[in-house]
Amino acid sequence: MHIRFFSASLLTLFLIVLSAPALSYEIEPLEGGLYRFIDDRHRSVFLITEDGALVTDPMNTAAATWLKKQIKMRFNVPVKYVVYSHNHSDHIYGAEVFNHPDTVFVAHQLAAQDIHNTRANTVAPDITFKNEMLLKLGANTVHLTYHGPNDGRGSISMLFEQQKLLFVVDWIVIGRMPWQKLWSYDIQGMIxxxxxxxxxxxxxxxxxxxxIGSKQDVARYLNYLNQLYTQVTQSALAGKSLAEIQTSVDLSEFDDFANYDAWLPLNIEGVYERLMEESGMGWRPDISQPK
Structure with missing residues (x-):
């Protein structure tokens, strides 16, 4: 009886291990001491110098733990800075792994405010800024800039000046459609x-x-956002319903973007909802409202 129970328990444990998702992380070398860190759908970058490392979004505890070990094993330098791209938990959780008296955590002031107000389970930033900040590490300069509302709170760009590399999270994606219904996006702000x-x-x-892409790829993504926003706005001003807009908008020149067929109707719906609610078009007397 005990042997049977023990065997059944082992079988259950074996099946759980088999069904558990495998952790799959990658580090890709870029240029000038920069690397891209990949955790499933999420990406961040980190910079290695003789004076230490600068890490961007830690993403989650498991990913950050793996990355910290890799930085120690491959480069054997301390982490001097951890920089948050914005306030969303899927990018900035796991920061406790890097928490050390000699490590400085950096974020925009709005991201820091939101982390505090919502009691987010991550390390509170040591340094915040309003418009822009320059971080120096060795011979490298990282230019952090807040551009106004776009996605989440306190979302910034990070320009690694010597490498001519720009890192932006969520409000620009390359080779893929914007996320589904554009939840948390300020569409005009993104543009x-x-x-x-x-x-x-x-x-x-x-x-x-x-x-990863080029400046030309970013320009094409901007073109998509502009056309999406313009076409949906013009159709809403003409009094068309959401269903009518979803069948009339033509963005086929971007049909090579990943998830184009599945997410285009959702992108349109997201823009339409923000026009109706945030822009107040849903109660404007000068617009013929759809029935």
Whole structure:
């Protein structure tokens, strides 16, 4: 009886181990001491110098633990900075792994405010800024900039000046559609922010999701956002219903983007809802409302 129970328990444990998702992490070398860290759908970058490392979004405890071990094993340098891209937990949790008296945590002031107010389970930033900040590490300069509302709170761009590499999370993705119904996105803010970073001197783009790309890829993504927002707005002004807009909007020149067929109707719905609610078009007397 005990032997049978013991065997059944072992079998159950074996099946649980088999069904558990395997942790799959990757580190890809970029240039000038920069590396991209991949955890499933999420990406971050880190910089290695003789004076130490700068780590961006830790993502979660398991991923951060693995990354910390890799930095120690491969490069044997201390982590000097951890920089948060914005306030969303799927990017900034796990920071406790890097918590050390000699490590400085950096975020925009709005992200820090939200982390405090919502009691987010991550390390509170030591340093915050309002508009921009320059971080120096060895011969490297990292330019952090807040561009206004776009996604989440306190979302910033990170320009690694010597490498001419720009890192942005969530409000720009390369080779893929924006996320489904654009939850938490400020669409016009995303357009404004992306237009602003197009004035930066960068050749390589790394996003918090999807592919690595070029400045030209970012320009094409901006073109998609502009056309999406313009077409949906014009259709709403004409009094069309959401269903009518979803069948009339033509963005087929971007049909090579991943998830185009599945997410285009959702992208349209997300823009439409924000126009109706946040822009107040749903109660404007000068617009013929759909029935």
């Amino acid at each position: 404004n922010s992306t237009q602003e970073i197009m004035g930066y001197d960068f050749t390589t783009f790394v996003g918090g999701h999807a592919d």
